Amino acid sequence: MTSYLYVLSIGPVQDFIAAARRTRDLWFGSNLLSEISKAAAKKIDEEGGHLIFPNLEKEKLVTSSYPDSSNVANIILAELNLPNGKDPADLNEQAKAAAQGEWEKYAKGAKILAKNLSEGFVDENIWNEQINDVLEFYSAWVPMPQKKEDYQKARKRLMGLLAGRKSTRNFLQAKGHAFIPKSSLDGARESVILKDDELPKELALKMRLQAGEQLCAVGLTKRLGGKRADEMAEGEKTVLEAFPSVVRVAMDPWIRGVKQSGDETMMVLDNIKRICKSNGNIASGTGEHYPDFPFDGQVLHLSRITSMIKAYEEVHNRKKGWNVYLSEPDIKDLAAIRNLVLRLQKKGDEKSKEKFFGLGEPERYYAILVADGDRMGKVISTRETPEEHRFFSARLARFAEIARKVVEKHNGCMVYSGGDDVLAFLPLDTCLYAARRLHYAFGTLLSNFQDDNGKSPTLSVGIAIGHSMEPLEDLLKFGRDAEKAAKAGKSIIDERDGLAVHLYPRSGTPIKIREKWRPKGKAGLDERLLAWAEMHCNDELPDSAAYDMHELAEDYKEWDVSSEEKKKERRDLIDAYTKQLFKFAEMHCIDDLPDDVSRENAVRDVRELAEYCYKNWGVSSEEKKKELEHLIAADAARLLKRKKSSSKSKEDLKKDKIERLLMGVDSYETVSRLANEIILARRLANTMRQAKGNTYAKSQILEEAS
Template sequence: MKGYVLAVSVGPVQEFIAAARKTRDLWFGSQMLSDISLAVAQSLADMGAQLIFPPNVADQKASVANKIVAIIPSDPGSAAEKAKEAAKDKLKSFWDEAERIITQRGAGSLVNKVEVSEQIDGFLEFYAAWWPMENEEGYKTALEQAELLLAGRKALRDFQQCTVTVGRPKSSLDGGRQTVLEEKHEEQRFRLGIKPNEQLDSISLIKRVVEPKRFVSVARVAVDPVIRRLEAEAQEELTALLQLADELDGRECPAVRRFSGLDQYRAFPYDTTLFFEGATADSEVESWLERDEGNRQAVEQFQKALAKACRKVNVGEVPAYIAVIHADGDRMGRAIRSLESPGDHRNLSSALVNFAEAANGIVSHNHGALVYSGGDDVLAFLPLDTALVCAEQLAKEFNNCVRTVFKNSQESVPTLSVGLSIAHYGEHLSEMVEWSRQAERDAKRYRNSLAVALHTRSAGPEAVTVVHTWDEDPVWRFQRWVDLHRLEALPDRAPFELRELHRELKRYVESQGDARAASVDLGELIRQEVKRILKRKRAERGVTGLSERLIQFIVDEISADPSRALDALDTVVNEMLIARRLARVEDVVGTPKPNMDDILSEFSKRKGTANANR
């Protein structure tokens, strides 16, 4: 087989995906990039290329990654140029559809089409590199050389001449580009779902306007545990909420929008912030309320019906926090290099496609919303009660999908690291996504790991973070504290007092230096102090003291390795703090509470296993 290995990279990823204020912007941006990458792959296939990544373009249900690899029979330069034109044509088709919708809604004069055209023409980043191969045995070397050339080409970025109109505002979502919206067209903005002071560049406008389907909001994901509880125990109250939400949607309430196409949310297919206090303080909602007294009455009826429903199922506070999962394969470069032939790489490519398709089902089954799943990369929103289990299932499915490709070299089998950030639904969407990426980076420092980062509103960008490898069974480690919180066997204040102990001891160690700190039996000191703090705590709302057996298990875990007792204390404290947030949501869902004896027996069983493995 004689030809060329061609490697193509399509971007810019950040502007396509990360520049988003709404989940729909985020989802559709990733969909645009996937469709453009698919158009590149289709163009190469039409020219007789043998596709490697992706393995094919037929029946492509999963997202296509922005990296395409193919074997071209001849003239790779011409093939790359035609693929580039296919990418540009696909991007232009998105604008053509957006322009049709804008005109249809009577908002044509809102958009500066000259500015749009200039931005569309210069937006895409398309890089290609190739290397000749004389036969199939030369494929591996050709791929490595093409990859090196591609990396070098991407480092030599094209810098276009900056065209700026003085006094024209920047885009609210992409500060590197100017707005394409004209001023003083508030009514037309409303028709397109654009806020009065919001400014959008051409790509952000396409995301907002072109609607193959409406994507679920973070607010709806956060309240899903309440919806499931109502569906199970208060169907009549849920039906009343559905009817009122439908009325509000018909009145074009900015805080309520119906969506479709996501079967996991069929019990209440509405995005709404009216489940939360302060929702009517939004300026857009306030303006809508002032238009018609009937609007205000409809909102009040919804809030009364919600309060009644929550009382029925004994839910005091509606969950306002959600989880954002970002997963990525470990050592994928090494895995790819360990394979020799185009057939092996196509098998790996097919395995990654299978995982991407399975990821959608896993996320949906856990009542989440998948933003993107392409190759070894996953981004999704999950309610708190299912997020940890979903992360674990993704890691197991990834391993199952790729393991068969590496039958002769199990050491090269890639693993999946998952970052899971927990944040309030009201945080800026770009920050929530970035926090999940930071958690994923924390996990990848150890590889084959799960990193959970809790961002509370009061702490700002600071996070309570815990990282464990999958071999350490992190889901169980969190679940044990969740169960203890729910049984009120672990007082809410306990982790805060233990955290203060950790801070004091850490300051002491840092102030004394290694030599003097080593003269103190820090492990024994921590052991005694933890025991003292826990013995003073009262469980079951102050009725009883903590179980002696539970205290001993906690103390033993922290001091199992005296040389790492300070780090172990920090880990246990952070696990407890994160579990405290998760426990509240499990109570909302109504998950059956475990038996205290079962929890302690599991503690004992795992402790015995750990001792046997030492």
């Protein structure tokens, strides 16, 4: 028996995950890459390999089309125990064949569905070329050392070989096709769609193709995939596994608010739900997510309903996208939904025969959460045996399971959770709670693992907040930028273990805030944002507070006490000013004095002012620096306390909150950050208000009942 340490990397990540226009593209691509990697890992396990990463129970290695099955990373590390004379290259080829086979089963399933709905929809020649040239495999192996202490050296050498193998990639000659449009997802491959302008209604509505959108084999599989070919019956028209849209994620607080507002508002929403359930054309589903309203949220936006009706009126132009395939009954259903939505969102008048509830328009902003473990490489390098790595891998698998539950508990949708990587969509009112819970779970599970400096792994979390109508690929980039910012710091001491929250308004400059995680109850960034948001909800902060705070920061911008150059510049200005005052005083150049003020008293006052300025306006001493810090903090507190509450108890409570939240606010930078926090918190407060429902609806019901 001969032992080897073996690694296999499967890609491309860009094609399967990053290239996405719809949430289903992103989710299914992530899930598909995980299932492909799982098939390879299962084959290695069956053929004499002992898996290290991932370390899952055998039943969890079974590939599954179930959307919430366990995710695994696309890098597999294993110990191979092979009979003497057997080449590890043979097992490597078997693992690659298993991965390729899994990919082809899903791709064939998507093509069969398209064929059943529209014969000749897919270009067979281009399809076959692309199917065989999608997956990328990079592998390496080294002899397994006999001594345990040599295991880490072997692993480092193995990963070095893998890096070298990736840098010597095999490139096949490109097979371009003239006059064939490229895929709209990434522009890398030609489209396999032959007749996008003559789609049958069912296929057009299933694919939700936008005007002019093109898909390659990978894109089509992500859009229509869900079942493997060997799971499909002859002529089956598969019901696609649904995934919530970003519009539905964003409006979840509003829907929860409808539920909180009483039985009558929920009855109206149930009527909308019944229409959507009976007519699958006007709103795609959300799968097992969001049972209160398991449909795409666009039918709850009046502007989107108007857009769909308008598309029907322009039915002569088939290039307008999937909306033009709606029928007259579909439009009647949309009109009925529009009337119901109006009742929920608008306030009625005395002439209204139906009850209106005034819940307002649903939220349009949502959060993308991207999390990644810190110091993972260093911790892995300190493990000295395969058994230690397997135990570490099992803990990561456990975290992935917990992460999925945390996101779902906070009304979010998990896109990918494998090892220390997390990608999820969340409503604004729950994203910070989910982030802290994930950070705590990760730190707790891995607290017994340390690097050479005795530090355990931590989780850096980036949250990007953006509008649901912005391109998904942009928000994904923003989410990854936030995750990178969470890991970065102003110094070595400050880096990693961070939380970054970035807000991207539709107009204006993005707001980016980052801070290291603090223990619960220590007024960390997440707790401060939630506290400011709560104060907004309780009307304890004026709406203009954030912008007033920005103006306050600008007032102190030049009061820089940290730079010697600034200190000298300010001292020179003070010297010039005081000398001028002395000159005016000596020359008695004071005109237009009031009748009751003598020239002698005025001169004396000017001289005293000049002497005070000269003695006390210096900024070079630590004492003056502390005085400046105190002035900034006092000004910030004064500004926030300016709006009075209705009761003394509330005023006292607000004062305590403000004093706790203003800790550390003592410079231009910290005041600017505080202003940004309050602006960001106001966005969170909008969703928090919506989630509580509307007292207008409840009071109207109580009034009629009385």
